[in-house]
Amino acid sequence: MKLTLRVWRQPHAEAPGAMATYEVDGISPNMSFLEMLDTLNEELVLDGDEPVAFDHDCREGICGACSLVINGDAHGPEPTTTCQLHMRSFQDGQTIDVEPWRAAAFPVVKDLVVDRSAFDRIIQSGGYISAPTGTAPDAHATPVPKPDADFAFEHAECIGCGACVAACPNGSAMLFTSAKVNHLNVLPQGAPERETRVLDMVAAMDEEGFGGCTLAGECATACPKGIPLPSIAAMNKEWLRATRKVRR
Amino acid sequence: MSDYTQYGTGAPLVDEKAPAGPVADRWDTRRFEAKLVNPANRRKHTVIVVGTGLAGGSAGATLAEQGYHVVQFCFQDSPRRAHSVAAQGGINAAKNYRNDGDSVHRLFYDTVKGGDFRARESNVHRLAQISVEIIDQCVAQGVPFAREYGGLLDNRSFGGVQVSRTFYARGQTGQQLLLGAYQALTRQIAAGNVELHARTEMLDLIVVDGRARGIVARDLVTGEIDTYFADAVVLASGGYGNVFHLSTNAMNSNATAVWRAHRRGAYFANPCFTQIHPTCIPRTGDHQSKLTLMSESLRNDGRIWVPKAKRDERPAGEIPEDERDYYLERIYPAFGNLVPRDIASRAAKNVCDEGRGVGPGGQGVYLDFADAIARLGKAKVEEKYGNLFDMYAQITAENPYETPMRIYPAVHYTMGGLWVDYDLQTTVPGLFAIGEANFSDHGANRLGASALMQGLADGYFVLPSTINDYLARNPHTDDVDATHPDVAAAVAETEDRINLLLSIDGDRTPDSFHREIGELMWEFCGMSRTEEGLRKALGRLPRIREEFWRRIKVPGTGEQFNQSLEKANRIVDYLELAELMCLDALHRAESCGGHFREESQTPEGEAARRDEEFSYVAAWEFPGTGGAPVLHKEDLVFEYVHPTQRSYA
Numbered sequence: 001m002k003l004t005l006r007v008w009r010q011p012h013a014e015a016p017g018a019m020a021t022y023e024v025d026g027i028s029p030n031m032s033f034l035e036m037l038d039t040l041n042e043e044l045v046l047d048g049d050e051p052v053a054f055d056h057d058c059r060e061g062i063c064g065a066c067s068l069v070i071n072g073d074a075h076g077p078e079p080t081t082t083c084q085l086h087m088r089s090f091q092d093g094q095t096i097d098v099e100p101w102r103a104a105a106f107p108v109v110k111d112l113v114v115d116r117s118a119f120d121r122i123i124q125s126g127g128y129i130s131a132p133t134g135t136a137p138d139a140h141a142t143p144v145p146k147p148d149a150d151f152a153f154e155h156a157e158c159i160g161c162g163a164c165v166a167a168c169p170n171g172s173a174m175l176f177t178s179a180k181v182n183h184l185n186v187l188p189q190g191a192p193e194r195e196t197r198v199l200d201m202v203a204a205m206d207e208e209g210f211g212g213c214t215l216a217g218e219c220a221t222a223c224p225k226g227i228p229l230p231s232i233a234a235m236n237k238e239w240l241r242a243t244r245k246v247r248r
Numbered sequence: 249m250s251d252y253t254q255y256g257t258g259a260p261l262v263d264e265k266a267p268a269g270p271v272a273d274r275w276d277t278r279r280f281e282a283k284l285v286n287p288a289n290r291r292k293h294t295v296i297v298v299g300t301g302l303a304g305g306s307a308g309a310t311l312a313e314q315g316y317h318v319v320q321f322c323f324q325d326s327p328r329r330a331h332s333v334a335a336q337g338g339i340n341a342a343k344n345y346r347n348d349g350d351s352v353h354r355l356f357y358d359t360v361k362g363g364d365f366r367a368r369e370s371n372v373h374r375l376a377q378i379s380v381e382i383i384d385q386c387v388a389q390g391v392p393f394a395r396e397y398g399g400l401l402d403n404r405s406f407g408g409v410q411v412s413r414t415f416y417a418r419g420q421t422g423q424q425l426l427l428g429a430y431q432a433l434t435r436q437i438a439a440g441n442v443e444l445h446a447r448t449e450m451l452d453l454i455v456v457d458g459r460a461r462g463i464v465a466r467d468l469v470t471g472e473i474d475t476y477f478a479d480a481v482v483l484a485s486g487g488y489g490n491v492f493h494l495s496t497n498a499m500n501s502n503a504t505a506v507w508r509a510h511r512r513g514a515y516f517a518n519p520c521f522t523q524i525h526p527t528c529i530p531r532t533g534d535h536q537s538k539l540t541l542m543s544e545s546l547r548n549d550g551r552i553w554v555p556k557a558k559r560d561e562r563p564a565g566e567i568p569e570d571e572r573d574y575y576l577e578r579i580y581p582a583f584g585n586l587v588p589r590d591i592a593s594r595a596a597k598n599v600c601d602e603g604r605g606v607g608p609g610g611q612g613v614y615l616d617f618a619d620a621i622a623r624l625g626k627a628k629v630e631e632k633y634g635n636l637f638d639m640y641a642q643i644t645a646e647n648p649y650e651t652p653m654r655i656y657p658a659v660h661y662t663m664g665g666l667w668v669d670y671d672l673q674t675t676v677p678g679l680f681a682i683g684e685a686n687f688s689d690h691g692a693n694r695l696g697a698s699a700l701m702q703g704l705a706d707g708y709f710v711l712p713s714t715i716n717d718y719l720a721r722n723p724h725t726d727d728v729d730a731t732h733p734d735v736a737a738a739v740a741e742t743e744d745r746i747n748l749l750l751s752i753d754g755d756r757t758p759d760s761f762h763r764e765i766g767e768l769m770w771e772f773c774g775m776s777r778t779e780e781g782l783r784k785a786l787g788r789l790p791r792i793r794e795e796f797w798r799r800i801k802v803p804g805t806g807e808q809f810n811q812s813l814e815k816a817n818r819i820v821d822y823l824e825l826a827e828l829m830c831l832d833a834l835h836r837a838e839s840c841g842g843h844f845r846e847e848s849q850t851p852e853g854e855a856a857r858r859d860e861e862f863s864y865v866a867a868w869e870f871p872g873t874g875g876a877p878v879l880h881k882e883d884l885v886f887e888y889v890h891p892t893q894r895s896y897a
Binding site for chain 2: 189
């Protein structure tokens with residue numbers, strides 16, 4: 001396959017960026033999208049140019065590092081992560097635009113790499129259960145109904161990639177935040193901190209400069225792990241419940 | 249050529265921290281004998297933790313909970329991305345919730361035997377004891393393990409054992425356990441007890457007056473090289489499987505932290521013990537950047553086969569039942585498809601070498617779910633393995649519900665690592681190694697679902713107990729800072745190396761060298777090794793190194809985000825480590841576990857150990873650049889599990 005790539009190049013956070021055009025040839029449909037970028041980078045290095053910087057690590061769709069907007073879609077045309085997207089999803093001769101996540105709360109570090117530490121700070125505000133090592137009762141002391149355990153798991157699957165924010169017209173982090181709130185709040189172990197968790201995490205999300213949610217639904221469409229849109233409604237319910245109940 | 253096959257022999261090594269007495273009492277004894285640090289004094293101590301995977305994340309969180317000041321590093325943008333996240337299958341624990349005859353002693357026995365009698369009994373028994381506490385801890389943190397309709401935890405069986413002791417969260421157990429540790433760590437970051445440096449990579453260890461006192465690290469965004477000081481340093485930087493270029497490790501997993509520590513005096517133990525995982529997706533071409541594992545749990549229900557005839561190119565569905573060879577079930581009737589990883593991998597290699605492999609290049613075998621789907625129904629199979637099937641379909645564009653998966657072995661895990669005593673302390677006082685970075689518990693072969701168990705055992709329970717003893721005996725001092733001559737020297741060495749890499753401006757990319765080393769290691773130090781091949785590799789590696797320093801090309805500067813520079817700097821260390829791996833493999837003329845020397849096999853073609861000569865841990869001392877490595881032997885004593893030839897037939 002032969003392709004034309006238009007790639008966002010930006011030397012560092014403060015410098016202006018622009019799209020640059022590259023031609024790549026000899027691309028196999030079995031390559032992953034990132035292996036195609038590897039091919040481009042090998043050529044750039046040999047020419048003495050700086051390779052295109054992009055975040056990637058496990059290349060198995062689970063670490064959440066890769067983060068490209070491809071032809072306008074977060075993670076490209078398939079419902080998966082960029083690393084699990086293969087070139088068979090593209091046509092020979094196609095022009096492909098490659099951009100970083102675009103959101104005010106995710107500033108560009110270089111080229112296609114952005115700073116997603118805002119997500120870590122949302123988790124720091126309450127996305128955990130306070131259970132210091134050594135304090136735990138036997139694992140079978142508290143049975144968890146299977147539907148609740150499955151509900152928790154389905155939300156815990158979030159890989160923190162940020163595609164939901166990148167896809168949202170408002171740059172909102174509601175789907176990411178709700179995934180963690182729902183994972184922990186449904187479990188009996190998470191009950192003691194149920195109210196403070198949702199209130200603090202929503203407040204942290206707002207402080208980080210993420211936009212508001214207008215239920216556009218783009219987040220759930222872009223999510224490579226299938227976190228469902230009703231997750232946001234479930235968090236809103238938790239939040240309302242907490243505002244009525246909490247004693248501060 | 250013979251120069252690089254030489255080594256010296258040093259004094260024997262003894263683990264002085266493991267107490268005597270009955271094996272079941274040793275951990276209690278050690279915890280009682282170890283000195284404690286008064287809670288009020290703990291905040292005066294700083295501990296550096298390098299890495300945020302299962303071992304590092306759990307250690308950082310637990311040390312901070314105890315009151316220590318923790319300074320933690322990860323090269324990823326967030327601690328949640330450490331490669332533990334990719335572990336699929338599960339975590340073992342001797343809970344005996346299935347009432348199927350499991351016990352701490354059985355897990356201990358299985359692990360010593362599975363490791364082909366090259367691990368320490370004391371360490372392995374402690375691991376089995378702690379396994380039950382790990383599950384309790386993780387459930388309390390909200391890890392959503394699979395449950396049954398009654399609300400209790402579900403279990404599955406895993407390769408190499410006959411009981412169901414593996415706890416799991418679909419095919420994403422590593423992710424869920426890592427998020428548990430990450431969240432515990434995060435809580436301590438928010439509380440101000442952990443100072444986290446993300447996108448920061450350790451490039452050297454600072455040793456002053458014989459003690460580990462800090463690290464040299466590079467900020468990967470600004471390129472700034474800085475020093476960090478502490479009263480103890482913990483390496484939780486993972487394994488070194490990426491020496492092979494193609495492996496199931498993450499792209500950025502690397503050996504620099506452990507190799508730099510080795511160069512500063514930490515002995516490296518059993519570097520040739522690497523695990524080749526039997527069930528990975530075969531490669532598709534030269535562009536391949538990494539290999540993807542398919543969880544071993546698939547072997548519970550999938551049946552492995554190849555055609556009986558050589559070069560049979562019919563599609564799988566057209567090969568009748570009586571023309572298929574379910575070779576694991578045929579050769580190992582008792583364990584069948586559930587034999588340990590080393591045995592399953594070698595068997596796959598053997599049938600492919602015979603010309604009976606399937607798929608492009610004949611480098612693959614079938615993993616077939618047709619029987620399981622007929623027996624359990626598609627819905628049940630989908631519930632158990634759905635995400636793995638999806639992943640396979642995504643990568644190969646084939647539907648595993650309809651055609652069998654194709655799998656082939658790939659480098660997956662390294663049992664070798666920094667030598668540590670029972671306290672997990674290396675030969676450099678104040679330097680500890682936990683998780684895959686150490687060598688301690690898996691011997692010559694790791695059993696499935698035991699890596700997660702070991703990482704969390706080390707991080708949540710072992711290190712936080714044993715490090716107290718060191719800190720109590722070495723009170724905090726402020727005598728080391730950036731002006732100390734040993735510190736300035738370490739920084740200058742790091743800067744010189746970075747500047748040299750940038751200045752050569754040759755005509756080969758870092759990746760091209762990585763690929764060359766990887767192919768060499770896979771051929772000569774992979775699934776099957778010979779004296780001749782290892783000597784060849786030891787002759788070639790120095791020539792590749794010489795060429796590297798002449799022809800490497802790294803664009804850009806050191807004062808910026810520069811991924812080519814990161815890669816090139818890691819390859820410098822792979823080049824040296826690869827040599828030590830080959831030397832270790834050459835000196836160990838027996839076969840054991842994942843280390844298969846063709847010269848040492850049973851008449852049936854199984855690994856033949858030579859206990860009289862090789863029942864020891866090989867711990868290598870760095871001799872200084874250009875010198876011959878020095879071998880220190882730690883004899884292994886088996887009081888409870890008597891070495892026998894492993895049999896899974």
